[in-house]
Amino acid sequence: MTNRLEGKVALITGSGGALFDSEFGLGFGGSSAFRFCQEGATVIVSDINDDTGQQFTEELREKGFNAHYKHLDTTNETEWKKTIDWIEKDFGKLDILVNNAGIAGRNDLFETTEPDWDKVNDINSKGCFLGTKLGGILMRKNNFGSIINIASMFGIIGSKASLPYHASKGAVISMSKAAAIQLAPYKIRVNSVCPGFAATPLNPFFRTESESSIVVGRKEETPLKGFVPADQIAWGIVYLASDESEWVTGTELVIDGGYTAQ
Amino acid sequence: MEKTIDWIEKDFGKLDILVNNAGIAIRGHVLDTNESDWDKVNDINSKGYFLGTKFAGKLMQKNNFGSIINIASIYAIVGGTLSFGYAASKGAVRLMSKAAAIQLAPYKIRVNTICPGFAATPINKHYRLTPNAPEVVSIRESIPLKGFIPADQIAWGVVYLASDESEWVTGTDLLIDAGWIAQ
Ligand SMILES: NC(=O)c1ccc[n+]([C@@H]2O[C@H](COP(=O)([O-])OP(=O)(O)OC[C@H]3O[C@@H](n4cnc5c(N)ncnc54)[C@H](O)[C@@H]3O)[C@@H](O)[C@H]2O)c1
Numbered sequence: 001m002t003n004r005l006e007g008k009v010a011l012i013t014g015s016g017g018a019l020f021d022s023e024f025g026l027g028f029g030g031s032s033a034f035r036f037c038q039e040g041a042t043v044i045v046s047d048i049n050d051d052t053g054q055q056f057t058e059e060l061r062e063k064g065f066n067a068h069y070k071h072l073d074t075t076n077e078t079e080w081k082k083t084i085d086w087i088e089k090d091f092g093k094l095d096i097l098v099n100n101a102g103i104a105g106r107n108d109l110f111e112t113t114e115p116d117w118d119k120v121n122d123i124n125s126k127g128c129f130l131g132t133k134l135g136g137i138l139m140r141k142n143n144f145g146s147i148i149n150i151a152s153m154f155g156i157i158g159s160k161a162s163l164p165y166h167a168s169k170g171a172v173i174s175m176s177k178a179a180a181i182q183l184a185p186y187k188i189r190v191n192s193v194c195p196g197f198a199a200t201p202l203n204p205f206f207r208t209e210s211e212s213s214i215v216v217g218r219k220e221e222t223p224l225k226g227f228v229p230a231d232q233i234a235w236g237i238v239y240l241a242s243d244e245s246e247w248v249t250g251t252e253l254v255i256d257g258g259y260t261a262q
Numbered sequence: 263m264e265k266t267i268d269w270i271e272k273d274f275g276k277l278d279i280l281v282n283n284a285g286i287a288i289r290g291h292v293l294d295t296n297e298s299d300w301d302k303v304n305d306i307n308s309k310g311y312f313l314g315t316k317f318a319g320k321l322m323q324k325n326n327f328g329s330i331i332n333i334a335s336i337y338a339i340v341g342g343t344l345s346f347g348y349a350a351s352k353g354a355v356r357l358m359s360k361a362a363a364i365q366l367a368p369y370k371i372r373v374n375t376i377c378p379g380f381a382a383t384p385i386n387k388h389y390r391l392t393p394n395a396p397e398v399v400s401i402r403e404s405i406p407l408k409g410f411i412p413a414d415q416i417a418w419g420v421v422y423l424a425s426d427e428s429e430w431v432t433g434t435d436l437l438i439d440a441g442w443i444a445q
Contacts, residue, residue: 177444186404196430223367228430235427244418247379247411250444251437258367260306261360261433 002238004041004242009091011083013074013131014101014221015045016053017201024201028150029100031234032054037065042091046072046083047101057090074101074127075202080134093142096241097135099172100129100150104202105162117164124168125175132179145188148240149176150233153256169194173252180250189249191240199227223258263346267317276325279424280318282311282332284357285351287385288291292346300347307351308358315362319371328371331423332359333416336379356435363433372432379439382410 012186015029026034029047037044037060045060045067047053053069060067068090072083087094106112128149138147154161155169173192180190188192197218206227209215219226236255239245254260270277279399289305311332322328336344338352356375363373371372380401382389389398402409419438422428 165428180441180444181406184408189407189441223364224370224372224430224432225367232428232430235422236431239418239422239427244422245415245438246418247407247415247440248436248438249407250441251439253431254434254438255428255431256434257430258363258372258433261363 002038003040004238004244005036005096008041008095008241009025009044009087009093010041010096010098010241011044011046011087011094011135012036012098012100013046013072013127014192015098015163016047016056017049019052019056020059020239022201024204024207025199026230027100027200027202028195028198028230028237029098030235032098032100032237033060033067035231035234035238036096036241037063037067039242041096042066042068044068044070044087046070048073053082056115057102061099074131075122077130077134078166080130084134084138088138092244094138095142095145096134096145097131097132097139097145098150098237098241099147102150102202103129105165107160107162108110109163112163120162120164121168121171124165124210129175132175132190136165136179136183136186139188140183140186145183146245147176147179147183147187147188147190148237148239149190149192151192151194151252153254153260155251156194156254157260176252177250184249189240189245191245191250192252193233193236193240194229194254194256194260195233196222198230198233200230217235221259222256223262226257228255263313263317267321271321277318277321278328280314280322280328280330281420281424282314282330284310285333285385287345288348290347291343295346300350303347304351304354307348311355315358315373319362319366319369322371323366323369326370328366328369329424329428330359330362330366330371330373331420332373332375334359334375334377334435336377336437336443338375338377339435339443344395344430355423360433367432372423372428374423374428374431374433375435376416377421377435377437377439378411378416379403379437379442380410381413381416383413403440406445409440411438411440
């Protein structure tokens with residue numbers, strides 16, 4: 001299948017953090033940008049990491065794709081407004097928004113500080129709210145849109161990993177459901193994707209410490225035995241972005257190699 | 263089931279995808295459900311999927327590859343006033359899919375469910391025949407996207423779960439319900 005996203009304008013946050021041949025591969029945002037381009041969308045790559053972001057966008061353009069770069073710190077409402085205004089002026093509409101920008105957190109609960117909490121919840125949770133709001137305002141004008149929020153399987157289950165991270169991803173899943181109900185009258189769909197363990201730039205130690213007991217353990221605990229490739233997350237996002245899922249809203253697509261089924 | 267799978271092996275050499283879709287809808291409150299209703303709906307909706315998973319799984323195991331897609335329902339997740347035996351059968355489908363996903367993961371056989379919301383398929387003829395009946399209107403109004411789900415949307419979800427695009431998706435439920443469960 002090709003051209004599943006033809007004619008669509010898409011904004012993907014946190015999609016400029018890596019290049020095609022980066023040491024730790026593309027993240028979910030970059031992989032989605034590539035698949036979106038292949039499926040015929042106009043793609044706006046955005047990140048706070050402007051050097052790589054611009055270079056990655058250039059790499060996409062060299063492949064003949066319709067890609068553009070925009071600096072966007074997702075925790076800042078003013079920057080969101082500017083970005084959305086620019087999209088409206090230059091592209092006339094927004095069909096797809098992927099709220100992907102995110103960070104991980106410190107693991108030990110007793111060492112976790114208030115600023116740690118604020119940082120991860122600001123980026124993972126508040127950033128997603130601001131995107132849903134500002135993206136939704138532009139989509140509403142067109143009575144059409146698909147918002148895909150990248151949560152995590154750690155928004156569903158608990159683990160020894162960072163408590164504020166779990167909280168932030170739980171928030172993403174439930175705010176997606178609330179937004180799905182609130183935006184349904186405008187035919188704007190809102191879903192979340194819950195990835196399992198993936199060896200992206202977010203988790204460099206999955207590659208650099210591949211023999212360590214924690215990394216081996218994570219692979220072994222996953223029923224399909226291994227880390228989820230970023231490209232698999234990208235395909236799930238393509239499905240939710242496309243009209244193939246026109247009647248899918250308010251749900252989470254779990255792509256975790258079976259981890260949460262056990 | 264066994265015969266069908268033997269024939270598939272003989273004629274096609276392998277089986278990559280199984281969609282357990284056959285099912286019936288029996289309506290009825292728990293207090294009005296008799297044993298034969300229960301047996302019938304659980305035989306078709308639940309036992310049928312078990313047999314499919316088992317015999318197809320055996321053939322897929324030879325190839326170390328496969329995707330099994332079990333059509334469940336939103337009534338595998340929440341309860342409703344209209345049916346009891348049906349809900350039980352679909353809940354069974356949902357959990358047997360997760361168990362099968364874990365048990366078949368070593369053979370790279372994936373098992374997932376699709377949980378459709380209210381769809382105007384032949385099983386629910388009245389959605390089309392009497393679109394203005396109070397019951398049909400109230401169901402439609404309770405759906406956030408305000409309408410019945412086209413069967414084709416379920417088909418696309420099945421295609422996604424059947425394809426290699428979902429190679430790492432197993433043991434989960436894909437809800438195609440127009441937001442109904444989210445409220
Ligand atoms: N990798 C995993 O195992 C995993 C599992 C579940 C969920 N996730 C989630 O997936 C998403 C993508 O992560 P990834 O694994 O691709 O990692 P990644 O580090 O490649 O991607 C995150 C991107 O977000 C950008 N970013 C950080 N703060 C930002 C801000 N304030 N504004 C804009 N951009 C910002 C980073 O520069 C980076 O490019 C995150 O939300 C993450 O929490 C990852």
